Amino acid sequence: MSAAVPALALDAVTVTFVSPDGSRYTAVQHATLRVQPGEFVSVVGPTGCGKSTLLNVAVGLLQPSGGQVSVFGTPLAGLNPKAGYLFQTEALMPWRTARANVAAGLEFRGVERGDAGARADEWLQRVGLRGFGGRYPHQLSGGMRKRVSLAQTLILDPQIILMDEPFSALDIQTRQLMENQLLELWSANRKSVLFITHDLEEAISLSDRVVVLSAGPQSHPIGDFTIDLPRPRDVAEIRLTPRFIELHRLIWHAMRDEVLKSYAQQLQ
Amino acid sequence: MRSSSSKHLRLWQALLFIGFISLWYVATSPTLLPPIYFDDPHKAAFFFGEPLKVFQRTWDWFASGSIYAHLWVTLLETLLAFVIGTACGLAMGLWLALSPTASALFDPYIKALNSMPRVILAPIFAVWFGLDIASKVALGVTLVFFIVFFNVYQGVREVSFTVVANARILGASDRQLLRHVYVPSAMSWVFASLHNSVGLAFVGAVVGEYLGSSRGVGYLILQAEGTFDINAVFAGILVLTAFALLLDWGVTLAERRLLVWQPRGGETEKM
Numbered sequence: 001m002s003a004a005v006p007a008l009a010l011d012a013v014t015v016t017f018v019s020p021d022g023s024r025y026t027a028v029q030h031a032t033l034r035v036q037p038g039e040f041v042s043v044v045g046p047t048g049c050g051k052s053t054l055l056n057v058a059v060g061l062l063q064p065s066g067g068q069v070s071v072f073g074t075p076l077a078g079l080n081p082k083a084g085y086l087f088q089t090e091a092l093m094p095w096r097t098a099r100a101n102v103a104a105g106l107e108f109r110g111v112e113r114g115d116a117g118a119r120a121d122e123w124l125q126r127v128g129l130r131g132f133g134g135r136y137p138h139q140l141s142g143g144m145r146k147r148v149s150l151a152q153t154l155i156l157d158p159q160i161i162l163m164d165e166p167f168s169a170l171d172i173q174t175r176q177l178m179e180n181q182l183l184e185l186w187s188a189n190r191k192s193v194l195f196i197t198h199d200l201e202e203a204i205s206l207s208d209r210v211v212v213l214s215a216g217p218q219s220h221p222i223g224d225f226t227i228d229l230p231r232p233r234d235v236a237e238i239r240l241t242p243r244f245i246e247l248h249r250l251i252w253h254a255m256r257d258e259v260l261k262s263y264a265q266q267l268q
Numbered sequence: 269m270r271s272s273s274s275k276h277l278r279l280w281q282a283l284l285f286i287g288f289i290s291l292w293y294v295a296t297s298p299t300l301l302p303p304i305y306f307d308d309p310h311k312a313a314f315f316f317g318e319p320l321k322v323f324q325r326t327w328d329w330f331a332s333g334s335i336y337a338h339l340w341v342t343l344l345e346t347l348l349a350f351v352i353g354t355a356c357g358l359a360m361g362l363w364l365a366l367s368p369t370a371s372a373l374f375d376p377y378i379k380a381l382n383s384m385p386r387v388i389l390a391p392i393f394a395v396w397f398g399l400d401i402a403s404k405v406a407l408g409v410t411l412v413f414f415i416v417f418f419n420v421y422q423g424v425r426e427v428s429f430t431v432v433a434n435a436r437i438l439g440a441s442d443r444q445l446l447r448h449v450y451v452p453s454a455m456s457w458v459f460a461s462l463h464n465s466v467g468l469a470f471v472g473a474v475v476g477e478y479l480g481s482s483r484g485v486g487y488l489i490l491q492a493e494g495t496f497d498i499n500a501v502f503a504g505i506l507v508l509t510a511f512a513l514l515l516d517w518g519v520t521l522a523e524r525r526l527l528v529w530q531p532r533g534g535e536t537e538k539m
Contacts (some may be wrong), residue, residue, distance in 0.1 A: 054353070061433055061437075079436060079437060080437075085433075085434070085437045087395075087430050087433070087434060089428075089430050090428070090430065090431075091428075091430045091431055091433070091434035092431070092434075093448070093452070094431075094529055094530070095432055095450065095453070095456070095529045096456060096529070097454040097529075101294070104435070104438055104440075104448070105438035105439055107442050107443070108435075108438055108439040108440045108448075109439050136528065136529040138529070138530070138531040139531075152438065153438075156438065156439070196532070
């Protein structure tokens with residue numbers, strides 16, 4: 001596996017923001033991260049540690065101040081053409097129906113509208129939203145909107161899927177349903193996933209590998225754990241197995257000091 | 269309970285109307301009351317008109333069909349001013365909102381033009397475009413343009429960053445971004461200001477006609493004023509008011525169709 005060209009490689013990436021008053025803030029310092037083809041990698045870390053920044057660099061929305069991003073061995077310039085992105089906040093176009101939202105990416109790529117609509121219907125069915133195609137986003141619940149977003153991203157069959165705490169706004173039951181659904185969709189057609197979360201349990205139950213980031217500023221990976229839990233998994237049940245608890249203890253041990261550090265910074 | 273109270277409300281509104289007309293009738297009828305303020309009993313009617321004659325005049329206009337040509341002209345001017353003003357406001361608003369350089373360059377001039385009392389341009393437009401409908405449309409356009417412009421500008425500026433980023437990642441080119449993200453978002457603001465802009469297009473048409481024309485309801489009023497026919501003036505105002513209400517109602521219908529995607533009160537949650 002390590003000999004293969006990684007699907008996504010961040011090499012010594014540094015991101016420094018300059019605010020209008022001239023002050024600098026280095027969110028990420030010298031971060032190196034690799035995602036192999038077909039691998040599900042989660043990044044966990046305390047709040048404000050630059051997790052989203054890393055993801056925005058990976059998709060090409062942010063230019064790194066230093067270091068390099070490569071996609072299947074090719075240096076990234078501009079937006080990442082092989083990546084799909086699932087946002088933490090609402091990203092659907094409110095003036096489009098669920099079907100039109102899912103079909104949007106295909107239409108942008110020149111697929112004829114009728115074809116795009118038919119394939120969107122297929123995907124809506126796949127994420128459990130059959131019959132909801134004509135609804136506007138405001139007529140759907142938070143969980144349903146996330147499903148639409150998921151279908152919108154996956155319909156383009158991206159080689160790399162980037163997710164920025166996509167389920168953090170959902171209640172716990174909806175969240176576990178969505179996590180299982182994500183695993184099901186992912187295992188049917190394994191792509192590389194980089195999944196950002198602050199929830200360690202979510203990270204362990206979904207991933208092949210969990211990377212721990214240090215507290216910001218100048219955050220960087222401080223731990224890399226292989227999750228050897230068997231698949232297929234049920235995210236609700238796997239949390240009760242001894243190996244899960246062992247892994248959780250191990251990773252939490254690495255994370256705890258960083259979380260406390262980050263908490264202390266917030267109090268200042 | 270609710271329906272009965274709204275029935276009561278309608279009843280009171282009708283009574284208020286009848287009361288107002290009765291007062292008007294009693295106060296202006298030449299022989300009904302002894303003269304209180306005016307020495308000549310016909311003077312009150314001369315200054316304030318007589319409601320029955322106003323209604324009679326309005327009726328005559330519609331019965332003879334002579335009003336329709338004037339109404340049509342006023343409607344045409346209103347619609348043209350609305351469409352052209354909206355198109356220009358939309359184009360300019362999109363351009364300035366998406367180009368910070370152009371926005372910075374034009375900013376003081378836009379502000380100056382917006383603060384200027386634009387009705388004063390009517391005589392200039394009459395010189396430039398003649399006394400036909402073009403000068404009225406031009407006046408309406410200057411009024412509508414700024415409403416639409418500022419709304420579009422605001423609308424584009426307020427598009428969620430996430431929605432734009434998402435569309436770009438889904439593969440939207442700059443043109444597609446404009447068509448599928450910025451324009452729909454701006455349009456929702458344009459529709460929100462539809463009542464205002466249609467109303468102002470109407471004001472532009474009528475004021476333009478009033479200041480010099482050969483057709484239109486504003487022209488009717490101008491004519492009547494020239495002959496001190498106060499009843500015809502009020503009849504013209506009555507027709508204009510009814511017409512404006514009809515336009516406003518049409519806008520409400522259009523709005524309901526065009527903005528289905530926006531949450532209405534009580535129907536949904538808002539994120």
